[in-house]
Amino acid sequence: MPPHPLLDAGFIDALEPYLEEVGTVFHAFREQDSGCVSFGVAVGSERWFVKGATESEAAVSLRRAVKIHAAVQHSVIVPLQHAFDIAGGLALVYPWVDGVVLYHPTLSRHGGRAAPDSPMARFRRLPLPVVLQALDKILDAHLAVERAGLLAVDFYDGCMLYDFDAHSMVLCDLDEYRPGPFLLDAERLPGSRRFMAPEEFVKGSTIDVRTTVFVLGRALRLLLDAGDEEQGWRGSPSQLAVVGRATTRDPAHRYASVDALMQAWHAVSAAD
Ligand SMILES: Nc1ncnc2c1ncn2[C@@H]1O[C@H](COP(=O)(O)OP(=O)(O)OP(=O)(O)O)[C@@H](O)[C@H]1O
Ligand SMILES: [Mg+2]
Structure with a gap:
């Protein structure tokens, strides 16, 4: 050959x-x-x-x-x-993966997630089971990330390549993921503020799997909403409670692992 x-x-x-x-x-x-x-x-x-x-x-x-x-x-x-x-x-x-990233900032243009024809707005109009299936994929991929001893850094909707025809979700641009835990030796980590945990902005803080749990909690919160203002939750109250615990300010009060977050998410989703 x-x-x-x-x-x-x-x-x-x-x-x-x-x-x-x-x-x-x-x-x-x-x-x-x-x-x-x-x-x-x-x-x-x-x-x-x-x-x-x-x-x-x-x-x-x-x-x-x-x-x-x-x-x-x-x-x-x-x-x-x-x-x-x-x-x-x-x-x-x-x-090459078919699809579009749910958010595509460029040097000259940020924002626009709320525009009705944006990929994010389209995603938010999909039937609930389709959205939940995509969220499961994101969680499942991060279970593998956790098992590999890695932490999510700079994970946001710009990493989510979604194919609206095949309804497949693929993650790209995990370039900033790191082995962890580690101590933050800079003023902040790279990433989108909407997804980032508070400790990612504090020099000297511990970045560990609870940071990844927070970021995933934000992904659940933002993707399972009808709009961009976090006023239109589409899931159940018990799913929202899981998101609440995943995104608690104090890392000690969050789920201790991606595995634990996933178990809690699946338990309430099955019960609803
Ligand atoms: N495997 C792939 N197949 C098709 N398109 C892809 C693939 N990976 C990424 N893309 C597209 O290319 C764009 C740029 O890729 P990527 O996000 O990896 O670049 P980047 O230089 O790290 O950008 P950023 O500065 O936004 O992080 C993505 O927004 C996505 O639209
Ligand atoms: Mg990048």
């Missing part, structure tokens, strides 16, 4: 010209906050997502992603297929 132009790629000087040479670039993501530039590339009948970083901070997060994917694989987490060096950094190769 001849070497595959992406899966067997070694050092490449310039990513985009290379991708144009070996395939057809059908999409480019140039406007990301991360500083990475990513491409949808067709090679024959295959479609790939190639994410590249040419400056050091972005490359650090892609090197972190390589370790994350080595530690955890799950059907809901888009699988990393290959990584290769490029001038100044690194490129990661993933299968």
Whole structure:
């Protein structure tokens, strides 16, 4: 078999010209906050997502992603297929996943989740069982994350790739996930404030699995609402109580693990 132009790629000087040479670039993501530039590339009948970083901070997060994917694989987490060096950094190769992220901030545009035609608003209009199934997938993927000894960092609706035709939920961009627990040695962690736990903003605080529990509780809260103002809860009162405990300010009062959160969630969902 001849070497595959992406899966067997070694050092490449310039990513985009290379991708144009070996395939057809059908999409480019140039406007990301991360500083990475990513491409949808067709090679024959295959479609790939190639994410590249040419400056050091972005490359650090892609090197972190390589370790994350080595530690955890799950059907809901888009699988990393290959990584290769490029001038100044690194490129990661993933299968292309159909769908849209529920939220897509770019360098020039943030917000817009409330707009009726936004992916998030569309998701919030889906039938309840469909939403609950997608939430289960998110929880289940994070059970695997927990079992791998990893913590969710920078998890938000921008990581949730949803296919409105197939109703499938896939998670991408887990580049900031880290082994834990750890002490926060910066003023804050990267992430979306709407999802982040209070301790993620306190230098010196302990970031552990209860931080992940909080973030997942926020995902449940925000995805199971009819609107963007958290005024239209679609779940049951007992489901809301589980969310309340998951998102308690004091980590000591939250569920002690993703496993415990999931058990509580499934127990009330079955009872309702
Ligand atoms: N495997 C994939 N298949 C198809 N599209 C993808 C895939 N992974 C990510 N995307 C799309 O590419 C966009 C950018 O990817 P990603 O979020 O990994 O980049 P990023 O540079 O880390 O962006 P950000 O600064 O928002 O974190 C995502 O918002 C999503 O729309
Ligand atoms: Mg990112």
